[in-house]
Amino acid sequence: MGIIMNNFDQEIAYEAARKRVKKLKGFYIHLLVYLVVNVMIIYANYTYSKNNASLFEFRNFSTAFWWGIGLVAHGLNVFTIDLIFGKEWEKRKIRELMNSEKEKNDFV
Numbered sequence: 001m002g003i004i005m006n007n008f009d010q011e012i013a014y015e016a017a018r019k020r021v022k023k024l025k026g027f028y029i030h031l032l033v034y035l036v037v038n039v040m041i042i043y044a045n046y047t048y049s050k051n052n053a054s055l056f057e058f059r060n061f062s063t064a065f066w067w068g069i070g071l072v073a074h075g076l077n078v079f080t081i082d083l084i085f086g087k088e089w090e091k092r093k094i095r096e097l098m099n100s101e102k103e104k105n106d107f108v
Helices: 004-047 060-081 085-105
Strands: none
Touching: 060 085
């Protein structure tokens, strides 16, 4: 029984690590796309602006600003403990669902 549980524990640990790596990869891709797209937008705004227009206007950086807020939220989700739907919430919810299923099966 110990060997089976050990393999099961290893499988769970592997799955958790795989999900974590997937979240990290998603964040780094998001960051790369953010940088590339916003550099292109800022360059286009600078290139096609009128001669007397300043580069440092909010409209030139508004996309980077609002998208940056989303990027920060994504980063917090990946690199910090989930405050609302964290691991403890998941464990508690799994226990609740398993108990309700058991009660349904016991009732029938």
